[in-house]
Amino acid sequence: MAGRLARLGLRRDVDFVLHLPLRYEDETRITVVSDALPGVAAQFEVVVVSCDIVFRPRRQLVVRARDDSGMLTLRFLNFYPSQQKALQPGARLRVFGELRDSFPGGEIIHPRFHVVANSDADSAALPTSLTPVYPTTAGLGQATLRRLIDRALARGDLTDTLPADALAKLGLPAFSDAVRLLHAPPPACVLEQLESRHHPAWRRVQFDELLAQQLSLRRAYTARRARGAPQLVANGTLTQQLLAALPFRLTGAQQRAWHEIACDLAQPHPMQRLLQGDVGSGKTIVAALAMLHAVEAGYQAALMAPTEILAEQHYRKLSVWLAPLGIEVAWLTGSLKRRDKAVVLEKVGAGDTVLMIGTHALIEEGVMFHRLGLAIVDEQHRFGVRQRLALKEKGRFAHQLTMSATPIPRTLAMSYYADLDVSVLDELPPGRTPVSTRLVSVTRRDEIIARVRDACRAGGQAYWVCPLITDSETLQLQTAEDTFAQLLADLPDLRIGLVHGRLKGEEKAAVMAAFAANQIHVLVATTVIEVGVDVPNASLMIIEHAERFGLSQLHQLRGRVGRGAAQSVCILLYAQPLGQTARARLKVIFQSTDGFEIAREDLRLRGPGEFIGARQSGLPLLRYADLEDAALVEQARQLADTLLTDAPAIAQAHLDRWLGGREEFLKA
Ligand code: ADP
Ligand code: MG
Numbered sequence: 001m002a003g004r005l006a007r008l009g010l011r012r013d014v015d016f017v018l019h020l021p022l023r024y025e026d027e028t029r030i031t032v033v034s035d036a037l038p039g040v041a042a043q044f045e046v047v048v049v050s051c052d053i054v055f056r057p058r059r060q061l062v063v064r065a066r067d068d069s070g071m072l073t074l075r076f077l078n079f080y081p082s083q084q085k086a087l088q089p090g091a092r093l094r095v096f097g098e099l100r101d102s103f104p105g106g107e108i109i110h111p112r113f114h115v116v117a118n119s120d121a122d123s124a125a126l127p128t129s130l131t132p133v134y135p136t137t138a139g140l141g142q143a144t145l146r147r148l149i150d151r152a153l154a155r156g157d158l159t160d161t162l163p164a165d166a167l168a169k170l171g172l173p174a175f176s177d178a179v180r181l182l183h184a185p186p187p188a189c190v191l192e193q194l195e196s197r198h199h200p201a202w203r204r205v206q207f208d209e210l211l212a213q214q215l216s217l218r219r220a221y222t223a224r225r226a227r228g229a230p231q232l233v234a235n236g237t238l239t240q241q242l243l244a245a246l247p248f249r250l251t252g253a254q255q256r257a258w259h260e261i262a263c264d265l266a267q268p269h270p271m272q273r274l275l276q277g278d279v280g281s282g283k284t285i286v287a288a289l290a291m292l293h294a295v296e297a298g299y300q301a302a303l304m305a306p307t308e309i310l311a312e313q314h315y316r317k318l319s320v321w322l323a324p325l326g327i328e329v330a331w332l333t334g335s336l337k338r339r340d341k342a343v344v345l346e347k348v349g350a351g352d353t354v355l356m357i358g359t360h361a362l363i364e365e366g367v368m369f370h371r372l373g374l375a376i377v378d379e380q381h382r383f384g385v386r387q388r389l390a391l392k393e394k395g396r397f398a399h400q401l402t403m404s405a406t407p408i409p410r411t412l413a414m415s416y417y418a419d420l421d422v423s424v425l426d427e428l429p430p431g432r433t434p435v436s437t438r439l440v441s442v443t444r445r446d447e448i449i450a451r452v453r454d455a456c457r458a459g460g461q462a463y464w465v466c467p468l469i470t471d472s473e474t475l476q477l478q479t480a481e482d483t484f485a486q487l488l489a490d491l492p493d494l495r496i497g498l499v500h501g502r503l504k505g506e507e508k509a510a511v512m513a514a515f516a517a518n519q520i521h522v523l524v525a526t527t528v529i530e531v532g533v534d535v536p537n538a539s540l541m542i543i544e545h546a547e548r549f550g551l552s553q554l555h556q557l558r559g560r561v562g563r564g565a566a567q568s569v570c571i572l573l574y575a576q577p578l579g580q581t582a583r584a585r586l587k588v589i590f591q592s593t594d595g596f597e598i599a600r601e602d603l604r605l606r607g608p609g610e611f612i613g614a615r616q617s618g619l620p621l622l623r624y625a626d627l628e629d630a631a632l633v634e635q636a637r638q639l640a641d642t643l644l645t646d647a648p649a650i651a652q653a654h655l656d657r658w659l660g661g662r663e664e665f666l667k668a
Pocket of ligand 2: 283284
């Protein structure tokens with residue numbers, strides 16, 4: 001039993017108190033059979049007329065019962081002898097269930113029922129509150145759960161954690177009133193208001209939950225801020241040189257973000273900033289400027305990327321930008337030869353190398369920085385929790401910048417990233433022609449192959465992305481190899497390359513380099529190219545079985561083209577039949593190229609839990625509140641800040657109630 005309860009997170013009294021119903025059943029009144037509506041759950045009081053076991057189509061118990069208005073059939077597909085015994089003719093029952101509409105006369109399958117005394121119809125009083133139905137787990141019945149929750153409500157501490165003036169201002173009910181009502185709502189409660197969770201009692205619980213989340217994240221933010229970090233005071237020589245040498249000018253958004261970052265770096269406490277920007281918005285140059293800033297101040301900087309391809313690409317790009325300034329960039333991944341690695345580590349340890357780029361090898365291979373001032377993480381959500389923790393530890397006293405190409409809608413960012421400051425690149429560099437998107441049935445594959453041939457003959461390059469096959473890397477690899485072979489056969493005059501996750505780091509790098517140098521016309525790829533790859537001459541992207549990809553994935557993939565001046569095209573090949581969600585996704589990606597808008601739609605289609613997925617690994621899901629409830633999130637945010645400054649004891653009590661011992665997990 002303890003195990004089952006633990007599975008539901010139920011340990012302390014307060015956990016039971018906060019285990020709130022999914023829905024309610026109204027057993028406070030009795031419906032006469034002739035008034036029953038199909039599909040609406042209701043309670044009836046009937047007397048059994050007959051009770052038979054029938055064997056067609058399979059063994060089942062069929063009970064006929066009636067009240068003064070009509071007949072009702074109760075059908076049990078599984079039943080105990082004790083039930084059969086209780087259901088003998090003449091027994092008076094209270095039955096709760098939904099009428100199936102297909103049967104004349106009314107039938108309920110597996111109704112909940114109990115026998116009431118026969119002599120006096122009023123002997124069993126009706127319940128005075130709605131019956132809660134709780135989320136539960138196998139082997140733990142509703143009745144047991146109800147009993148445990150009632151006990152917790154009676155003996156648990158329901159004192160309010162919120163100050164009375166705050167409650168009055170927010171117009172919310174007291175905590176004890178709210179939870180008591182939710183566990184046992186009086187029949188006068190509008191069921192609809194309860195179930196849609198708009199009732200004031202629900203608002204109170206939702207607010208509390210959001211407040212706990214805000215308190216926890218804000219406190220983590222403040223705690224990190226309280227630590228010291230080197231004040232990176234820069235003179236701007238290197239950054240000015242780099243800006244002057246660039247073939248382009250920063251966009252307004254890049255300038256703004258760069259300014260915010262430079263200000264943070266000059267503070268005596270660690271920067272904790274997220275740089276968000278759509279695919280192609282130009283995050284890399286901002287990262288390069290930040291790294292140079294650290295170097296000017298006499299510190300080292302490191303940039304970590306989730307895949308070798310991406311790290312390699314950052315490495316190449318930064319080398320090109322920084323070599324003219326006389327700055328050497330070091331490169332570290334797991335696949336580096338031992339001897340080479342030792343050399344790199346040595347130089348980094350001695351402080352001779354100031355800039356480092358790599359994969360998670362940067363935090364895992366015993367790297368000892370001489371004076372790390374800034375750690376940048378690209379696409380942090382693609383790292384595992386353990387790597388994120390290791391990074392936090394390594395960068396404890398360094399400034400941290402996280403970059404993400406998955407734009408997060410504002411309210412979500414406000415709640416989920418309450419422990420970070422956020423800079424947004426909401427503007428694309430000028431001169432891009434938007435990618436045009438086509439939806440094409442896979443039955444027209446031949447036409448598409450012809451199109452690839454034409455595009456490449458005209459000097460272009462193309463990506464051919466193979467279908468995502470979840471749970472089977474082997475199958476995924478096989479389809480990639482099949483596609484590769486087919487394109488080789490169909491396009492004999494073109495050079496075709498293949499890149500996938502099973503290739504060794506250096507093999508991958510070689511293929512990517514050949515594609516970047518236009519020695520390969522068509523790159524057949526699995527989703528390893530999803531993030532960050534930048535080959536401006538590639539202007540055609542084919543995505544096979546596009547219906548299998550998620551929205552943000554499609555957006556990321558499409559972002560691989562449209563990086564040069566040429567008109568780029570993204571062709572989404574799909575196979576029929578399309579499910580409803582797949583259809584909705586393809587429609588969104590077809591209609592919009594704006595990452596923020598796509599993110600909003602993605603959020604709408606998937607809900608915040610899934611959307612935010614990766615970050616969820618450490619964070620408890622919000623059970624009752626809705627992250628899109630901007631007004632409530634904002635109020636929680638404000639009160640959290642006030643409490644943390646003016647009333648830390650109250651903040652602590654509230655956190656204890658809501659998060660108990662779970663807060664540790666939040667730190668990743
Ligand atoms: P992402 O934000 O997706 O990482 P990148 O940093 O790879 O984007 O930039 C995409 C491309 O745009 C690169 O080729 C980069 O050199 C170029 N770029 C970045 N900033 C500008 C700008 N202000 N004007 C023109 N091109 C730019
Ligand atoms: Mg990038």
